Amino acid sequence: MSLTGTPFLYTTIVLSVVALILPLVLWSRLQGPRPLRTAARVLMLLFTQGTAVTLVFVLVNNQNNLYDNWADLLGTGDHVQQAADLGKDGTGGMALRSLPKVRQVFSPTDGPGMRTAGGVRVTQLKGQVSGVNAEVYVWLPPQYGEPAYRNKKFPVVELLPGYPGSAKAWFGSLKAHEQLLPLMRSGQVAPFILVAPRTNLLAGVDTGCANIPGQVNADSWLSVDVPKMVMDNFRTQPAPQGWAVAGYSAGAHCALKLAVAHPDRYRAAVSMSGYNDPIGERNSLAAQSPGLRAANNPYLLLKRRAVPPKIALYVSGESGDGYQGGVALESVAKAPTTVHVVFLPRSAGGHTMALWRPQVPAVFRWLTLQMGQNRARGIDHSIAGTTAGTTAGATAGAAAESMAGSAAGTTPRPPSSDGSTHAALASGTSSRAGAGRKR
Numbered sequence: 001m002s003l004t005g006t007p008f009l010y011t012t013i014v015l016s017v018v019a020l021i022l023p024l025v026l027w028s029r030l031q032g033p034r035p036l037r038t039a040a041r042v043l044m045l046l047f048t049q050g051t052a053v054t055l056v057f058v059l060v061n062n063q064n065n066l067y068d069n070w071a072d073l074l075g076t077g078d079h080v081q082q083a084a085d086l087g088k089d090g091t092g093g094m095a096l097r098s099l100p101k102v103r104q105v106f107s108p109t110d111g112p113g114m115r116t117a118g119g120v121r122v123t124q125l126k127g128q129v130s131g132v133n134a135e136v137y138v139w140l141p142p143q144y145g146e147p148a149y150r151n152k153k154f155p156v157v158e159l160l161p162g163y164p165g166s167a168k169a170w171f172g173s174l175k176a177h178e179q180l181l182p183l184m185r186s187g188q189v190a191p192f193i194l195v196a197p198r199t200n201l202l203a204g205v206d207t208g209c210a211n212i213p214g215q216v217n218a219d220s221w222l223s224v225d226v227p228k229m230v231m232d233n234f235r236t237q238p239a240p241q242g243w244a245v246a247g248y249s250a251g252a253h254c255a256l257k258l259a260v261a262h263p264d265r266y267r268a269a270v271s272m273s274g275y276n277d278p279i280g281e282r283n284s285l286a287a288q289s290p291g292l293r294a295a296n297n298p299y300l301l302l303k304r305r306a307v308p309p310k311i312a313l314y315v316s317g318e319s320g321d322g323y324q325g326g327v328a329l330e331s332v333a334k335a336p337t338t339v340h341v342v343f344l345p346r347s348a349g350g351h352t353m354a355l356w357r358p359q360v361p362a363v364f365r366w367l368t369l370q371m372g373q374n375r376a377r378g379i380d381h382s383i384a385g386t387t388a389g390t391t392a393g394a395t396a397g398a399a400a401e402s403m404a405g406s407a408a409g410t411t412p413r414p415p416s417s418d419g420s421t422h423a424a425l426a427s428g429t430s431s432r433a434g435a436g437r438k439r
Contacts, residue, residue, distance in 0.1 A: 002110075003058075003067060012055045019048040062112055064353055065161065065169035068200070079201045082131035085213040090220040090262075091129060099128055101232040109137060113172040117181045118142065120171050125197075127225035130217040134198035136226055137167050139177045140234070141184050141191030149191075153235045155242040155371055157364075158222065159196040162249030163206040163281055167196040173353045174248075179360050189361070190368040193234060197226045199251065208278045208286025209254035210296045215285060223258050223265050239265045244367050246270035248356045250281045252322065256298040256313060256329070263309030268370045270314045270363050272356045273322040276300075276329070299328050308334040312370040316342035316359060321351055340366065 002008060023044045030037040060066070086092040106121040114120045118140065126133045143149045159170040170176045176194060183189035199218070201207050207218035227243065230236055237243070243266050247255035252274025259269030276299040278286035286296040294300050302309075313333075315326025326341035333339045349355030 009058055009062065012051065012058050016048075016051040016055045019044075019051040023048065062172075065166040065172045066164050068166035068168060068198075078203055079132055079134040079198065080216050081126070081133050083212065083214055083216050084131065086129065086211055086217055086220055090211050090217065090224055094129060096129075096224065096228060099228070102128065102229045104229060104233050106138065106233075109168070111168055111172055113175055113178065114168065117177040120168075120177065123229075125225065125229050127217075127221050128228075129224045130221035132201055132217065132221040132225065134201060134221070135167065136198070136229065137171065137196040138230070138234070139171065139194040141193065142181060143184070143191040144193070144235075153237045153242070154191055154193050155237050155244070156193045156195055156227075156230060157367060158226065158243070158245040158255075159194055160199055160209075160222070160245065160247030160251030160254050161196070162247075162251050163283065164200060165249070165251065166200070167198045169353075170194070170196050174357050174360055176360050179357075180364055183361060183364065188368075189364045190371070192364065192367070193230070193236060195226065195230055197222060199254065202285075204283070206250055206281045206284040208250075208281065208284040208292075208296055209257055210278070210286040210292065212285055212288075212292070219258065219261070222254070223262050227265065240267045241371065242267070244268040244270070244371060246272075246363060246367075247274065248272040249274065249351065250284070252315075253278065253280060253298075256315070257296055257301070259311050259313065260298040260301045260305075260309065263311050266311065268312040268314070268367055270367065271316070271322065271326070272359055272363075273317045273351055274315070274325065275322065276325045299325065299332065302329060302337065303332040308337045310336040311338075313337070313339045314342070314363060314366050314370075315339065316344055318344045318346055318348065318350075318355075338370075 023041070026044070027041065030040050084092060102125070104123040104125060106123045108115065109120045109122045120137050120139045122135050122137050124133070125136050141154065143152070144154060159167075159176065161167055161169040166172075171194075180189055180192070180194075184191045199207065199209065199222070201216055201218055201221070207216050209218045209222055211217045211219040222245075227239060231238075240263060245255040245258050245266050246269065247253070249272075252271035253276070255269045256271045256274060256276070259266040275281075276297050278284045278293050278296050281287070286292050313326075313329060315322065315329060317323040317326060323341070323343050326339065330339040330341050344355065
């Protein structure tokens with residue numbers, strides 16, 4: 001029985017009801033020696049508590065898409081077939097254009113939200129380069145199947161969940177496809193293809209989207225194998241101009257790292273409540289050593305680049321949960337790199353789906369413009385005039401302090417949200433000046 005399926009949910013509901021009724025009916029009717037009656041009553045209470053806890057877990061898991069299946073929950077899943085040393089660029093010296101085309105079969109996906117807004121499809125991909133064997137979810141925009149667009153190539157956004165987290169979360173919990181469908185139809189958002197690959201590749205650990213020989217090649221899985229498969233099976237725009245990556249929490253860290261490390265593969269990245277130093281996730285393989293941490297820290301990667309990459313970064317977060325990391329990136333970015341930082345107050349929702357879900361429309365409006373898509377009709381509701389090297393005076397000091405804080409792990413004093421509404425802060429439309437006033 002599937003962990004996230006409706007049958008299991010209904011089963012836990014029935015068992016919880018039965019567990020509640022049993023003590024009411026049998027408590028005073030039990031017969032036999034007193035020790036036996038006591039033991040039976042204790043078992044009934046334990047059964048009641050166990051079913052209640054299970055039901056709450058199932059409801060929370062279905063709402064947040066934390067664990068996709070029993071193997072993820074029990075820590076027995078392993079999706080890595082091999083992890084060869086693929087070198088600095090993550091290709092192992094392979095000429096990617098010479099590799100045979102990857103032809104995949106896609107099928108409808110089950111689960112909450114998977115059949116809405118045109119439906120999400122899934123395929124099992126064996127990575128030619130990374131050695132990863134895992135599922136990839138794809139949603140096509142409404143224009144994709146229309147005759148007028150039969151010769152059009154579409155931009156793509158890879159969507160990365162947090163840890164633990166299911167690739168389905170962007171569709172089931174954040175409802176990205178449901179929110180974006182009307183915006184794409186009206187022309188406010190470009191018709192992006194949404195791709196959500198599995199990121200939980202090893203049991204009980206976060207890969208940190210890193211390539212670690214002998215353990216996992218998560219970077220190559222996400223930035224080489226998955227894009228090649230999508231380009232081989234769908235009408236997509238070429239990289240990097242037509243490709244972006246977005247994530248929340250641990251997925252936000254991955255999104256920034258992938259874009260900064262591979263500007264030849266991605267034009268833009270979105271980070272919601274992420275972090276720069278991989279040690280932000282204590283179970284991250286990329287935090288095993290100082291060398292790995294430095295090699296997978298987007299702040300250090302950007303700072304040390306001799307030639308600034310042509311990428312656009314969108315970073316949103318609360319104080320101590322993404323905001324300082326974004327300002328640190330902004331402080332070291334040089335043209336043509338651009339960084340847009342959105343400050344969110346503690347009242348906006350915390351480190352939960354409630355904070356990230358309402359940001360989806362603004363994020364994709366920003367992506368529409370940054371990637372040169374649909375400029376005639378796209379309206380930038382998310383930018384407050386912030387680009388690399390043009391930080392507002394109210395946050396100039398915070399930028400320098402945050403840069404030091406990113407490296408040392410300290411938390412500088414953040415600006416407050418005085419004068420900004422919850423809706424504006426959640427969507428990223430609040431002004432930097434309004435957010436910059438002291439508490």
